[in-house]
Amino acid sequence: MSSEVVVIKKYSNRRLYDTSKSAYVKLDEVSEIIRGGRQVKVVEAGSGEDVTSYILTQILVEEARKKKFLLPVEFLHLMIRYGGVVADEFSTESFEGVAESFRTMMKVGSDFSDMTRRSMGGMARGFSMFTPPQKKKEDE
DSSP states (O other): OOEEEEEEEOOOTSOEEEEETEEEEEEHHHHHHHHHHHEEEEEEETTBBHHHHHHHHHHHHOOOOHTSSOOOOHHHHHHHHHHHHHHHHHOOHHHHHHHHHHHHHHHHHHHHHHHHHHHHHHHHHGGGGOOOOOOOOOOO
């Protein structure tokens, strides 16, 4: 994976300009840059404000609309319910671990159901960090 960060300027007319290629790009081209292993940083052309998160969210929404990529409904509920807490607690390492588990499951083939049970148990433990703490009897 390349450590190069591609800076993209977002203009008020919603056009995106890839400064590394000196060319305007569309959301799907930004997605391809990321799939190619490079990081992107999107800044407002006028103010310099970092809007990377907003643009990446737009990419996810577009891909969901086209049914190319869908986040699990349970994860979306967590994102809405707990907002920034989920984003703060959900690290890249934990996501990559889950992704690797799924890649392994897909390679296993005939043992898929047993592997699925084990992975889902691991996911449940991983997502438990997003569960708000329960009140103790003495707190009530």
